[in-house]
Amino acid sequence: MDDSTAVTRVDVAIVGAGPIGLCFANALSRQGVSAMLIDRQPRSAMMNPDSDGREIALTRSSQQILDKLDVWSRVEPAERARMRGAKVFDGQSLFAMQIAPDASKDEPLGCLVPNRVIRRAAYAALQTTTPQASAPGPGEILWRDEQEIAHFQTGDTAVDLVLESGERIHASLLVAADSRFSTTRRAMGIPVHSYQHGQHMLVCRMHHDEPHDQTAWEWFGHGQTLALLPVDTHCSSVVLTLSPADMEKQLALSVEAFDADITQRFGGRLGAMRRAAEPHRYPLVSVYAERFVGPRQALIGDAAVGMHPVTAHGFNLGLQGLSRLADLIGDARAQGEDIASSSLLRRYQREQRLATAPLFAATLAIVGLYTDDRTPARLLRKAVLRAGEAAWPVKRLIAGHLMRSSN
Template sequence: MDNPHVPRISKGMTFDTDIAIVGGGLNGPALALALAQIGLKVTVIDALDLKLRKNAKFDGRSYSLAHASMRLMQGLGIWPVIADDAQPMLEIKVTDGRAGEGPSPFVMQFDHAEIEEGPMGYMVEDRHLRRALLDAVKSTPGITQINGTRVVGQEVDANGITITLDSGKTLRARLIIGADGRSSGTGERAGIKRVVQGYGQTALVCAIDHELPHGGVAHQFFMPPGPLAILPLKGNRSSIVWSETTQNAARIHALPDADYIDVLRPRFGSFLGQISLAGARFTYPLGLSLAHEMIAPRVALVGDAAHGMHPIAGQGLNAGLRDVAALAEVIADAQQRGEDIGSDAALARYQEWRRFDNTSLALATDSFNKLFSNDNPLLRAARDLGMAAVNALPGLRRSFIREAAGLSGELPRLMQGKPL
């Protein structure tokens, strides 16, 4: 029996939807909302069931939204929904050292007071951001959701693309956008190759309750096995992203909760008083995944589908959201000029805008991780002196702050606080 929510194939120059977005995580719904603002019909195809996506239970997962990304959320109408649950990041402190020995005296400290725009960013729990995006998608005219369904084929012709779902149904669109993660099926079906490199590291992710207030300060503590990020959440609670060698991470993750905290405590220190686990624990293998191209005929990739990077600077989601804002702007401008929004020329402008920045950021996080995730005494001395030098130079420090806030480079209109 036909599913009434799945459009039927159309022939010739007619389309079931203007744009099909594959992937219902965060970037996909954000892009759908942006495109709906300019009157396009958008279909979001998600392999996961909607109830799983919208699970509102606290589990400790959270994201660092740079200031520019917050502006994007304002432009999409999402920010008013999540603002009360977002923790401003007022300072970032970067230190180097070994577990149990405390940090070295050399530190980089970034204060939001050094820029005019306000907090450098905000920590937002996954459950709040995801639900707000999905609720907005559901209530926005022009957006169709197809959940619990996979794309198994895509065929490009001169006028559009025909997409085949695992149900056997087909969908006709002008353009398909892959927001379907590091192993993007959209990119693979389009013949886009990628560089994949493992780091031999795994991220241990959790949230903790702590005795003392964090003051809106985010900490990045570099240790030989990998960095530990302590990121402030609402209340006396912080998100932990803790990188270890893959072997150590597997051993630590297998421990009971109390023993897990015992391993974390000497790495964490006592500056926030007593700590305890809050919510679930997760692990994520770390590596570099970089698509050779961000586009193919009638195909564009955003977020992790185009570039997966080390979480060392917390910029993964922000880079994806900048893709979203840039691609939406390119499509809006093409539409205004009467161009084919899925044409090679339009998509080339998107790739030209975003490819260099994404590659540079991915390689920078790769290099930074290799520089800091070791115990070489010469490298330790060099990086400690480097951090001290950055901290002592106001102009250089301010440029780092603006970079962390997502305010450097050629910003898309939505990230400037302007409409599409």
């Protein structure tokens, strides 16, 4: 790098200021580590994000992490929907596996918060410094919005990056938090195991006449998967998974026809249903990076593990990962050690893979079982549901993950 050119020096350069990148910068800042957040979106879009229809089911452990980052206190109580339990149905059968049906009002199974609200709170919680500073102090965060990396080069002691604006950055560590389709991960040369599920997911808030009793439903019918996430007493987020062709037809329906169709898909169990917001569609792709680290490089959030949303773990696992990495970096800094040593990065990778690989594999297995409508799979899932209902360990495993506390 030409020494005569102005260079901005930070400890960590983070590509992607989604909920994970924002929380990671926040966690680093609390450890006295400086960082630069680089995102292709304008700051205004991060400050006040548009609705993307996602309702994020947060575990207790996630709520505790968000609390430590001063994000949870910025989520208004009215925006937190408590989930008392969950029911899993198969086909037209009225039999349901009930998960934590006894969770009380004060001890809910989990909590649902719109993704837009989490992103807004994560942005607000992050302390910012002047974007012009070329050498931020300990714990200060610099912003580069509407920017992407043009190229970067990794050396023994640092990573040198050039932004599309031409600005040069010198960092100890480069972290990719730029989604499951991460271009930074690709530029790092890290391959992924990618699973195209051949289906699209629709999410849409709906009003309904009958109450849901603060219970989430997961309903595996034939040719469709339906879920219901409780918001208000008479409002839920409906999640519908269909083939791309069927999804096109669904989205082409008039509002009245859409409402009638969803009411009918739920078998009238919630009475008449009416659209409360615009539907959003997501093509379903899961990814698992072959490595989570490289020389002075790390992946966090969906860039490392892009989960299928059916088990609602993506953000929860991402939060665990960013806390893990920020703690390791903070400890190294406190001891005057390299914050991106290969041993530190390998430890992050080992622990985060242990935490994510079993859930990623289990989620793929569930998706495979419940999207296969051939007779053997149908019989197997009926058996799994009944076995799960009878076997407390199975339900405890599912409920335990949702209710887990980090203590």
